[in-house]
Amino acid sequence: MLNPLLKGSVPVNDNAFVAYLNRYTTASSEHEAAFDEFTSATPAGIPSLSIPTRLEKKLLDAFQSASPPTVILTGNAGDGKTYLCRKIVGAFRRLPLTVWPSHDTIHQFEFSxxxxxxxxxxxxxxxxxxxxxxxxxxxxxAGQTGAPYLIAANEGRLRAVLEEHGLNDLAQQIDHQLRHGPDLTPNAKLLVIDLNRVATSQYIGPVLEWMTADVAWSGCGGCPVQNTCPIADNAARLRQPGIRDRLTFLYGVLEQLDIHVTFRDMLIHLAYTITGGLSCVDVKQRAQKDEITWMYEVPAYAYYNNAFGESAPAGFQRKTAAIRHLRKLNVGQESVFDLDHFIVGDDETQPDLHTALFGNSIDLGGRLFEQDRQAYLRGLSATSEAAQAFVMRWLGHCRRKAFFSHPDGDLVLKLLPFQFLKDYLQLIDLNVSLKREYIKNLLILGLNRAFSGLYLNDRHTLYVTAHPSSSLENAVPAVLMRIAETNIDLIPSHPDSAELIERWSSLTLKLQVPGVPPQIVAWNMNLLRFEYVMRRAYGSTPDILAQECELAVRHLKDNLVARLGTHRNANELEFFEYNGRSYRHRRLFFLDSPSVEQV
Known part of the structure; x- marks a missing residue:
């Protein structure tokens, strides 16, 4: 059906900002991958993207001082190393650097x-x-000269060059800062900054605010298909702070899984989240060709589908880092009864909220969802083709929409594939001591079961065991070490305003190994490891998250065993005895006289 709005209408120019966003996504053959280029090539009348960061401000201040430090920037391609270099050079010269003077890799600039x-x-x-x-x-x-350096380097290449040329002292200084953070002492001569540690999530809001600013979408005024354009609708929805916060939260979850999304990958992802790879021409032609068919297609390009790459080509899903990672968290795949019941509409206790979320809107095909829902509720068999089509087409779609729009944060949290996410967030954000002690004991229980392979019940002492011999029938592991709960701590780490970079919060399990002197083993307790150990504590089978976590747990155990030292009593054997209902810890002492067993 021909869209009547297009009959005899005056042609409207395409929105240049839409073309700009699509030029940056990898869905386009005109892909412009350089973050530095993206920030300085906006269409006329639209200000360039500029997001001041703590790191940029402190580096600019340092390079405007009388004694600029030497700075080494490491990170992945797209972390903004070239952008920072250009900003720093501008601060050093007291004159902005818009274009590098040549295509050479090494440049020299003089000032005072x-x-x-x-x-x-x-x-x-x-x-x-x-x-x-x-x-x-x-x-x-070493003090032989006073000229500063500014170097952008891949960490692997940097370490390889240092080793090749035997620069051991410099290598140690760089390694220390890469492990422990930049040198924050006054008048530091060398700053090594790992941009892989920067929390990209904190920039989602400002970038979306810039991408959805009214000035960027003024070109849509008068467009005959504006009311059925998913691109314009996505921009309007993503202006809402609550929806932006939910997308920021998703990036935060990735960071708690120790997944860093580069600034460039984030820009590509957000641009695609708005456009879905569609251009103004695509929308106009498809809406003009057949309006009814187009209304069936529009929901596939809703921002909450684009964010997970639902309709993206397989190649784009693989190449776009943010989508590749977010698809593992795809909230449309998790069934939460209360939410599904609400979506289908059997529960009429919140009719106004249901209408607000799932009423007539272009991302639901106008009235298409409501018509399909009513047909489903009118008694279609649950096994009928129409009923199955409704479930397959709409449930995942509406779960994703609810994740971004439903006001109940605890409810939508259940859509993520983690059973203990709320506990983890409380530990790193609220730092409630009583909650931390309770969780710590559960983690001890989970590690006991993971270390031993037995269904132990002790949550107050951590037992580090030897691997049982697979050649012995009914073999139980020997206990090599016991660590009391008082020597185990669960410590959250929060970003400090004095730090150069805005990193994400983290959680560390610290264990004090008995010995003289006692040694501290610190284990990064990221969200995935936390989830795995907590599931083991609650009786989950080892195959859940085994591929992702069992090697890390084995490394922790081996690290503890390696610190046994000589404090162990050679005449003592500890093990677990099965009494028909549970395993009990036993100790056996060997004396010169016949052995004496002590419980």
Whole structure:
């Protein structure tokens, strides 16, 4: 059916900002991948993306001082290393740098008798040339000269060059800062900053605010298909702070899984979340060709589907890092009875909320969802083709919409594939001591079951066991070490305003190994490990999350065993005895006289 709004209408120019966003997504053959280019190539009348960061401000202040430090920036492609280099050079020269003076990788800039050597990308240099640069840098730090350096480098390449040229002292300084963070002492001569630690999630809101600003969408005014355009509708929905917060939260969950999304990948993902890879021409042509068919297609391009790449080509799903990771959290796949019951509409206790979320809207095909829902409720057999089509077409779709729009945060939290996410968030955000002690005891129980392979019930002592021999029938593991709960702590770490980068919060399990002196073993308790150990504590079978977590648990156990030292009593054997109902810890002492057993 021909859209009557298009009959005899005056052609309307395409929105240049939509074309700009699509030019940046990998769905386009005109893909512009450089973050530095993206921020400076916006259409006329639209301000460039500018998001001040703590790191940028502190580095700019440092390079405007009388004694600028040497800075090494590491991180993945797309973390903004080149962007930061350009900003720092501008601060050093007291003059903005809009274009690099040449295509060379090594540049030198002079200001007030100081010479700044800049390497935009160490990986573009040969090993020999990179070695020469780092050798000169090492001499600078040793005090032979005072000229600062600014180097952007992939960590692997940086370490390889240091090892190849035997720069051990410099390598140790760099390694220390990569492990423990940049040197924050006054007048530090070297700052090594790992951009992989930056919490990209905190920039979701500001970037979406810029992408959905009215000035960027003024070009849609007068468009004949504006009311059925999923791109315009997505931009309007993503202006809402609550929806932006939910998308920010998803990125935060990735970070608690120790997944860092680069700034470039985040920009690609957010651009696709708005456009779905569609152009203004696509929307107009498809709406003009057949309005009814188009209304069936529009829901597939809703922002909450685009965010998970639901309609994206398989190649785009693989290449886009944010979508590849978020698809593992795809909230449309988890069935939550209360929410599904609400979506279908059997529960009429919240009719106004149901209408607000699932009423007539273009992302639900106008009245298409309501018509299908009513047909489903009028008594269609649950096994009928129509009923199955309704469930397959709409339940996942509406779960995703509810995740972003439903006001009950605890309810939508259940859509994520974690049973203990709320507990984890309370630990890292609220830092409630009583809650932490209770969870700590559950983690001890879970680790006991994971270490031993037995269904133990002790949650107050951690038993580090030897691997049982598979050749012995009914073999039980020997206990190599006991760590009391008083020597185990669960410590949340929150970003500090004094730090150079805005990192994400973390949780660490610290264990004090008995011995003289006692040693501390710290284990990063990210969300996935926390989920695995908690499931083991509640009796889950080991195959749940085994591939992702069992190796990490084994490494923790081996790390503890390696610190046994000589404090163990050679005449003592500890093990577990099965009494028909449970396993009991036993101790056996060997004396010169016949052995004496002690419980």
């Amino acid at each position: 008798d100081l010479l700044l050597t800049v390497v935009k990308d160490l990986s573009e240099l040969s090993i020999a040339t990179a070695g020469t640069v780092l050798t000169q840098l090492s001499a600078t730090l």
